[in-house]
Amino acid sequence: MDPIPRPHGAEIVPQEDAPARRSTYDQRVEPVVPWTLGPRARRWFDALLVLGLCALASAHFLSDEPLPAAVSLSQFIPLWWRRSHSALVFAVVAASSAAQVVVLGMTDPIVGQLAFPIAAYSVGRWGGRWSRPFSLVVTLCACVVAAWAWTSWTASADNRLDNMVAPALSCAGVAVSSWALGVAGGQRDRFVRSLVESAEQTRRMAERDVALAAQDERARIAREMHDVVAHGLSVMVVQADGARYAAAQDPGVAVPTLEAIADTGRASLAEMRRLLGLLRTEESGVRPQPRLDDVAHLVEEAKAAGMQVEATLPEEWPSVPDGVGLAAYRVVQEALTNVRKHAGPQAAATLRVTVDDAVRIQVTDDGRGAASGPGSGGHGLVGMRERVAVHDGAMSAGPAVGGGWTVSARIPL
Known part of the structure; x- marks a missing residue:
């Protein structure tokens, strides 16, 4: 139900504020990505991190300790690939840390062990589904091994287990916290990525809905144009042919016939301007639409064009919804147009319109029927069926018993 009351027989097509509404909607669904480092900034950050840690490792060279410096560099350099190959980098750092115990023996911690919590953080954030829990187990084992190595030269065998508790907990606290x-951080990245993808999908769906709505509107206008052009031109052709034949016998007949042709042409042009006006954004889009009681004008127009039409119409036209009235009007218009185009020059038509719980329409002619092929192609019958189907109605068209053609439609109220 429209929030604004519609004038009787008018179609509301809002156009002026459509761009503003679309821009507001686009702003509402535009994905807002939280601040994060870009690809170039990430490369610079990783480069400065690795270079800074390598600079710390070079301090061992100044202290005449080349072996600890080499071990530290073997732990720091793989961190350059920690984003793209986090599990492999963690494995290399863990192996290098284990080799430290073998190569350097039971000694104090070296600066290279700063790489382990960084590698644990990296595999926790960018690692795969199975590499994350596996890396946690390796981290805990490494903390125990490191504490055992650090307390080997400060404690005796009797109290060694007691003295290694504090170093193990300190090491595990740093490494596990980093992990x-x-x-x-990985969960946050995945959540943000899902939000961005959802917003992008919403935007694509909104664009698709707009495109489908525009396509439906173009199809509706095409049906309207077909009805207007086919009906108006067929009337004008019939009237022009009649005037041409009658003028040879009675020239006075040509004058009123030409006036009728001019009136029909002006009415068709006005209807076409109304339809084309729907495509212009600078207009309001409020245009009067034909109603059910305008069917009587169709009958008068057909008779004026020389068609034999016997119409049975309600004495008092009941009030029906505008959409139902428009659909019924177009069905009658297209049916009479098909009679003029396909039934033959001397065909007569019978029109019956009744309104009870539905609008019932029946148009029958005694022309050439199936031989004329009105249902073989074109948009007329398709347009009628679509209009009736929109209102959950039913329509049939086919040869009549005894010859001719029948169009029947029922549009529920």
Whole structure:
């Protein structure tokens, strides 16, 4: 139901504020991506991180400790690929950390062990489904091994287990916290990515709905144009042929016939301007539409064109919805147009319109029937069926018993 009352027999087609509404909708569905580093900024960040850590590792060279410096560099350099190959980088750093115990022996921590929490964070954030839990197990084992190595030279065998608890917990706290932060960051990335994809899908669906609505509107206008042009031109052709034959016998007949042709042409042009006006955004889009009681004008127009029409219409036209009235009017218009075009020059038509729980229409002619082929192609019958189907009605068209053609339609109220 429209929120604004419509004038009787008018169709509301809002156009002026359509661009404003579309822009507001587009702003509402435009995905808002949280601030994050771009690809170039990420490369610079990783480069500065690796270079800074390598600079710390070079301090071992200044202290005449080349072996710890080499081990530290072997742990820092793989961090350059921590985003694209996080699981492999973690495995390399973990292996290098394990090799540290073998190569350097039981010694103090070296600066290269800063790579382990960074690698744990990276695999927690960018690692695969199975690499994340596996890396957590490796991290806990590495913390125990590191604590065992660090306490080997400060504690005896009797109290070694007691003394390694504090270093193990400290190491695990740093490494596991880094891993947990990485997992949380990965979940956030996936959640943001899903929101962006959902907003993008919503935008695409909105664009598709707009395109489908425009396509439906173009199809409706095409049907309207077909009805107007086919009906108006067929009337004008019949009247022109009649005037041409009658003028040879009685020239006075040509004058009123030409006036009727001019009136029909002006009415068709006005109807075409109304339809074309729907395509112009600078107009309001409010145009009067034919109603059910305008069927009587169709009958008068057909008779004026020389067609033999016997019409049975309601004495008092009941009030019906505008859409139903327009559909009924177009069905009668197209049916009479088909009689003029296909039934033959001497064909007579019978029109019957009744209104009870539905608008019932029947148009029968005694012309050439199926031989004329009115249902073989074209948009007329298709347009009638579509109009009736919109209102959950039914329509049939085919040869009549004894010859001719019959069009029947029922449009529920």
